[in-house]
Amino acid sequence: MSVTTLHRPTHRDALSALSAAFERGDMVTVFGRCTVEYDGRAASSLGRGDRLLILKPDGTALVHTDEQRTPVNWQPPGSEHRAAVRDGRLRVRSERENPDERLDVRFEQVHQVSALPVTGGRTVDVYGSEEDLRQRILDDPDLVEPGFQPEATERETAAGPVDVFGHDSEGRPVVVELKRRRVGPDAAGQLGRYVEALEREFPDGVEARGVLVAPSVTDRARELLAEKGLAFVAVDPPAATANGPDGEASAASEGEDG
Amino acid sequence: MSVTTLHRPTHRDALSALSAAFERGDMVTVFGRCTVEYDGRAASSLGRGDRLLILKPDGTALVHTDEQRTPVNWQPPGSEHRAAVRDGRLRVRSERENPDERLDVRFEQVHQVSALPVTGGRTVDVYGSEEDLRQRILDDPDLVEPGFQPEATERETAAGPVDVFGHDSEGRPVVVELKRRRVGPDAAGQLGRYVEALEREFPDGVEARGVLVAPSVTDRARELLAEKGLAFVAVDPPAATANGPDGEASAASEGEDG
DNA sequence: CAGTAGATATCGCCT
DNA sequence: AGGCGATGTCTACTG
Structure with missing residues (x-):
């Protein structure tokens, strides 16, 4: 089976989807309006806003905004994800020990939940190291x-x-x-x-x-x-090899002043 | 308007969705079977597999597998995303100068494309630094x-x-x-x-x-x-504060031996 | 498990 | 644009 998607689900339906995805070992994305609290090696608080939450079956959690390469909050692999509905709102907590730290994502609105079964290679060969x-x-x-x-x-x-x-x-x-x-x-x-x-x-x-x-x-x-x-x-730095052109139809998005 | 999702779209329809999302400045997720090539400060090659591609309006590109906190491939903010269909297949290229480097994602199959309009805070206050x-x-x-x-x-x-x-x-x-x-x-x-x-x-x-x-x-x-x-x-390390319990209904996913 | 150093590190500040 | 240091760095490897 392939990707499962819920569009603007109720918080309870979102929980059901998360529950099933955890069971299957799927990778999960949740897009919604939420607040985020972190406490552990340091502590942080993130006010209301739309973010993309990624939950991996290896225990990784990532919270991304629409800027930066680095997630605004995260939990490293080996954490345990839990989802719950409290006061009618979806909450996701990812927690680990050693060091003891936890991430709490509280959703005000869930725009989308997707469960993604992942197969295929994960290791990349890097040259020039x-x-x-x-x-x-x-x-x-x-x-x-x-x-x-x-x-x-x-x-x-x-x-x-x-x-x-x-x-x-x-x-x-x-x-x-x-x-x-x-x-x-x-x-x-x-x-x-x-x-x-x-x-x-x-x-x-x-x-x-x-x-x-x-x-x-x-x-x-x-x-x-x-x-x-x-x-x-x-010594010369590792050389970058040139590469081919684009395709037939195309669309572009510029990061700086686009 | 809110999130737009295409389920198992044709490569051309996926391109249209990307095009429109770039235009609106949305954050984009593409889930599909793909290969990834990177060339720049180093070079890398990633064989066929299911991955989650995230394209941010600031020019960030992230390729995630179902493991690890670090993306398997990426492009930093300020890059320019381009999408195209070549030989009937969706291709996404993210490129930047200084340093000159580029990321190529070639899709064999597109499981899902979503465009996520993002609003709200992105800055997080960190304590204990x-x-x-x-x-x-x-x-x-x-x-x-x-x-x-x-x-x-x-x-x-x-x-x-x-x-x-x-x-x-x-x-x-x-x-x-x-x-x-x-x-x-x-x-x-x-x-x-x-x-x-x-x-x-x-x-x-x-x-x-x-x-x-x-x-x-x-x-x-x-x-x-x-x-x-x-x-x-x-000196004492920054202290972690305790936090409250879970909700009514719940689901759990363990990273290590789960 | 801790110690050590690499990384396409990223990121922010300051010159 | 480059230098410099912090980061919830992450990650792999070794003892």
Whole structure:
């Protein structure tokens, strides 16, 4: 069976639909005028307005307005959704423990309820992440510097795992920290911690070197690198491939000034 | 007028609905079997499956499966949505510049299209954020240490703005870094940079102190703080208030093992 | 379970 | 437009 939709249902009918959808493990959308309360790691209150509530069978809850990529309120996976009618109004509560937090959506009016049985793939392959950059370095270590010899990835140190560890042409240990995008002061600090941790592993007098590999670096980060005696190597950012044109009939919506 | 819904529409009818919704500035949901391609800062490919596509009038696009809080694909606000029918199939493309990236959703089957006119508030008041912690410190500076005198918030330094700046009971400058939750090594590094930047502002010999204020700290971060001669002060995390019970009739869905 | 760091992070503020 | 840091970040991975 496919999607079930109720148009302007009564609050009780909306509850029945939610109940059945929960039972089937469907994904649910509720569009309606509501208020939202959250309490847990922080607390928040959202006044009356039209929002889209999404309830996933894995326990995720999302409340979206007509703006922003980030939901205005949410509950992470693993929460337990409950729906009820109180004082004649639909209420949805999503709750979890550890941390203890709950989301309450109280509907004044339910414009639409839909139950969506979902099948098919959920995992997406992403290219151009840090792991791809690592592979580029391993394939051609000279990108770091001539004569660089990579020996391990994710090598453990007291300060945490190092992206790439190896030795330079003169036999000195080298720590390589990879970033897929322009880096700020935090990355310089991270690399510095790794280098310090490594030097403590070796006998006194052995100096470890640190190399930050990224598309570019901010001024402040460059200063920090210089202070700590760390190197920076620029690499091309992951490239965006061009794509084809549009179709026959079309419609457009512009986000900025449309 | 209120929500418009098409149940199992033809691809052309779906396009008409999208076109009209874009024109009105409605929020749109499309549920259907589709593939998704993304190319931009990274690139990704998502095979056939049922997903919920949300198109917001501000240019946001979200593709959700039945799992996870994070959309499997998306486009940030400011993008331009276009819909078209090609080879008899609905295609939605959302595209933006700076950075140049695009999202392509190709539908094999459209289960449902809805256009949702949205009104009402979108801004949520959040309590328990770092700003609240700052206020607690300013109201009672002794929480940092007896005799602490706060003098400025967001005080600028060469390393960036310091959360709270002041002097201790002996007249030494103090940098306070606030975190609303348990902190790791990054926060220690951040505070260390601020203290170093401050000491450079003052004549040689003047020592600035650094205090990290947070609910708790990891072992590694504690070591880093000790190395850098920085202090840690524990404060209560923002408290969660209890809330009322459920309603008359109810339905439940459990995320984990339900 | 906690710790650690990546992410197409997003978002807001300020220069 | 870029830099910088907070976020109820979320998410995966490792010990």
